[in-house]
Amino acid sequence: MTQPVSPPRDSTDKVPEAQPPAWRGLLFRADVRTLSLLGVLAALILIGGITKPDEFLDTRNLQLVLTQASVIGVVTVGMTFVIVSGGIDLSVGAIVALASVWATTVATQEYGFVGILFTAMIVGVGCGLVNGVLIAYGAMVPFIATLAMLASARGLALQITDGKTQIVTVPSVLDLGERDAYVLGIPPLVLVFAVVTVIGWLVLNRTTFGRRTVAVGGNPEAARLAGIDVRRQRLYLYLLSGLCCGIAAFLLIVLAGSGQNTNGNLYELDAIAAAIIGGTLLSGGRGTIVGSVLGVLIFTTITNIFALNNLQSDVQQIAKGAIIVAAVLVQRRTASTT
Amino acid sequence: MTEITSRRGLLFGAAAVSAGALITGCTSNEPSGSKDEPAGNDQPAADDKPGKKVTIGFAGPQADHGWLNAINDNAKERAEKYADVTLEITEGSNDTAQQIGQIETLINKKVDVLVVLPADGKALTQVGLKAMRAGIPVVNLDRIFNTPQAYRCWIGGDNYGMGLNAGHYIGEKLKGKSGARVIELAGLDNLELTKQRTKGFDDALKNYPNIKKVARQAAEFTVESGQAKMAQLLQAQSKFDALWNHDDDQGVGALRAIEQAGRDDFLMVGGAGALSAFQAIKQDDGVLKATVLYPPTMAASAIDLARALGQGKGVGGMAEFEIPASITLYSAVVDKTNVDQYMPTGFQ
Numbered sequence: 001m002t003q004p005v006s007p008p009r010d011s012t013d014k015v016p017e018a019q020p021p022a023w024r025g026l027l028f029r030a031d032v033r034t035l036s037l038l039g040v041l042a043a044l045i046l047i048g049g050i051t052k053p054d055e056f057l058d059t060r061n062l063q064l065v066l067t068q069a070s071v072i073g074v075v076t077v078g079m080t081f082v083i084v085s086g087g088i089d090l091s092v093g094a095i096v097a098l099a100s101v102w103a104t105t106v107a108t109q110e111y112g113f114v115g116i117l118f119t120a121m122i123v124g125v126g127c128g129l130v131n132g133v134l135i136a137y138g139a140m141v142p143f144i145a146t147l148a149m150l151a152s153a154r155g156l157a158l159q160i161t162d163g164k165t166q167i168v169t170v171p172s173v174l175d176l177g178e179r180d181a182y183v184l185g186i187p188p189l190v191l192v193f194a195v196v197t198v199i200g201w202l203v204l205n206r207t208t209f210g211r212r213t214v215a216v217g218g219n220p221e222a223a224r225l226a227g228i229d230v231r232r233q234r235l236y237l238y239l240l241s242g243l244c245c246g247i248a249a250f251l252l253i254v255l256a257g258s259g260q261n262t263n264g265n266l267y268e269l270d271a272i273a274a275a276i277i278g279g280t281l282l283s284g285g286r287g288t289i290v291g292s293v294l295g296v297l298i299f300t301t302i303t304n305i306f307a308l309n310n311l312q313s314d315v316q317q318i319a320k321g322a323i324i325v326a327a328v329l330v331q332r333r334t335a336s337t338t
Numbered sequence: 339m340t341e342i343t344s345r346r347g348l349l350f351g352a353a354a355v356s357a358g359a360l361i362t363g364c365t366s367n368e369p370s371g372s373k374d375e376p377a378g379n380d381q382p383a384a385d386d387k388p389g390k391k392v393t394i395g396f397a398g399p400q401a402d403h404g405w406l407n408a409i410n411d412n413a414k415e416r417a418e419k420y421a422d423v424t425l426e427i428t429e430g431s432n433d434t435a436q437q438i439g440q441i442e443t444l445i446n447k448k449v450d451v452l453v454v455l456p457a458d459g460k461a462l463t464q465v466g467l468k469a470m471r472a473g474i475p476v477v478n479l480d481r482i483f484n485t486p487q488a489y490r491c492w493i494g495g496d497n498y499g500m501g502l503n504a505g506h507y508i509g510e511k512l513k514g515k516s517g518a519r520v521i522e523l524a525g526l527d528n529l530e531l532t533k534q535r536t537k538g539f540d541d542a543l544k545n546y547p548n549i550k551k552v553a554r555q556a557a558e559f560t561v562e563s564g565q566a567k568m569a570q571l572l573q574a575q576s577k578f579d580a581l582w583n584h585d586d587d588q589g590v591g592a593l594r595a596i597e598q599a600g601r602d603d604f605l606m607v608g609g610a611g612a613l614s615a616f617q618a619i620k621q622d623d624g625v626l627k628a629t630v631l632y633p634p635t636m637a638a639s640a641i642d643l644a645r646a647l648g649q650g651k652g653v654g655g656m657a658e659f660e661i662p663a664s665i666t667l668y669s670a671v672v673d674k675t676n677v678d679q680y681m682p683t684g685f686q
Binding site for chain 2: 052054055058060061064067068158162163164165167177178179252255256257258260261262263264265303304307308309310312313314
């Protein structure tokens with residue numbers, strides 16, 4: 001850390017910020033990976049189509065799968081940024097729970113749609129801020145800091161609700177989940193998911209912020225030497241993850257029509273699994289939004305096919321585990337050939 | 339569990355009968371005032387009048403769910419009702435080791451009676467035994483200990499009966515409809531109670547050959563899981579006549595999914611007895627027509643029993659000198675006809 005910086009080394013050890021081809025290369029490599037993920041998804045769609053042609057290959061089912069993917073999908077976009085930067089956020093599920101119960105407390109519901117939406121986002125960002133400050137400026141390991149947030153946010157969510165289910169009574173919020181609200185056949189939740197995905201992709205691949213994220217994840221020291229404020233970058237990344245959790249909490253409120261302290265249960269694991277299946281390195285420095293979103297879609301499609309074929313939850317869990325292993329093994333193959 | 343309960347019920351019944359015979363035998367020499375007076379009329383039965391001071395220790399699981407929260411509220415409110423009862427309540431926990439520690443603390447404090455709703459009945463059997471050996475009678479609430487030696491009295495709900503009564507209700511409603519299709523939205527599949535509820539339901543449906551259960555999916559007792567699983571079930575089953583949902587909390591989500599799918603071509607029966615379910619049944623403008631109770635009032639009754647135990651009294655309205663060894667609550671079906679009566683017991 002206190003090593004003297006020699007100018008020549010600095011100029012040869014350029015970070016991706018100054019080399020546009022770096023992300024072009026990343027994009028190309030990601031394409032091979034993306035294709036293999038699309039292959040998995042296509043295989044699943046084939047299985048679904050063969051086993052339950054009428055129910056699976058149905059517009060309503062497509063809407064359903066995408067809607068169910070939206071909440072965890074938005075969380076996963078934020079998670080991808082954090083993992084690409086070499087961090088981890090174990091608190092996403094708990095933040096979703098806290099944001100959803102806070103946004104559905106009776107007081108908040110009096111302020112209607114805007115009150116609920118903004119409370120969810122502010123709580124998400126607030127939790128992200130605490131995570132970010134602890135990690136970036138408190139020099140805490142992300143695993144520990146977000147684990148602490150997981151415990152305390154869940155505890156706070158339980159305290160706020162007192163174990164009760166907070167049913168939403170604001171019609172404009174509930175209407176957003178109804179079929180009348182679909183835009184050209186697309187549920188509003190899916191639209192939000194799509195917008196978050198596109199923005200996430202643009203930010204990670206087309207902005208300085210995105211390149212800095214990759215740089216911090218690849219080699220924090222090099223990034224620091226290149227003049228990136230690594231700590232501030234980390235703070236922003238956890239804020240971003242928190243914001244995504246806040247948005248996801250709002251989507252969940254629309255979807256489930258209520259806030260509950262059990263909301264977002266195990267989201268952290270689902271989001272990490274989706275990101276890893278999508279080709280994001282757990283050690284940081286590499287990852288794509290498209291891959292993560294495909295990972296989420298693969299999971300949601302599996303769940304959908306299982307439910308349509310009336311498989312029981314024990315079988316579902318075993319198969320889900322097997323598919324994670326298989327997908328990562330396939331990933332290794334494609335990764336080593338590129 | 340049901341079999342064990344009924345077998346124990348039988349034993350208890352036999353014991354009660356012989357005790358009764360003994361009492362009659364002892365008192366038959368004495369001329370009784372009037373013939374129709376019940377044998378045990380002059381025994382002390384617990385009533386609302388203040389009696390001997392009793393300290394009751396209460397240890398329950400973490401109230402992270404509507405029903406469990408209602409359990410805590412019921413216990414506290416009932417204890418406050420009695421001037422002679424002091425309630426020592428521990429922080430709820432789903433961690434077995436922690437709950438054992440809490441109960442040991444209550445034993446060390448020498449409470450008069452313990453009321454325990456274990457997060458895991460089997461895992462807490464040893465500490466129940468320990469309390470009993472220390473001379474503190476235990477009222478085992480709902481989740482049953484492994485051995486009757488670990489408690490003086492068990493009071494709880496009837497999961498099998500929930501399934502049975504839900505099945506019969508649906509069976510009667512679909513009577514005469516040939517080729518009727520029924521689906522089930524179960525609770526957490528890794529809990530034994532979920533399996534009992536499903537077994538009761540399946541057993542009841544056997545009485546109705548015109549009904550076939552076509553699908554079953556397990557949710558997780560949460561609104562979120564209820565919505566997700568129900569949405570999938572609705573997609574998988576384009577046509578069915580009835581749905582039994584094990585839990586009213588996840589039912590909030592299930593009803594939301596039904597509304598979102600725009601379906602109203604079937605009848606739905608819930609489980610547990612949440613206020614929101616009662617309100618929906620009363621309004622009668624949706625698919626939810628009934629719910630099968632799993633009454634949280636059992637916690638209040640457990641406090642009554644613990645107080646009676648501490649004061650050495652029996653239960654009013656029963657002939658026995660002592661409180662019973664086992665009480666299984668009835669899983670009543672609440673529909674539009676009787677919902678007003680149950681409304682005050684609905685939990686949020």
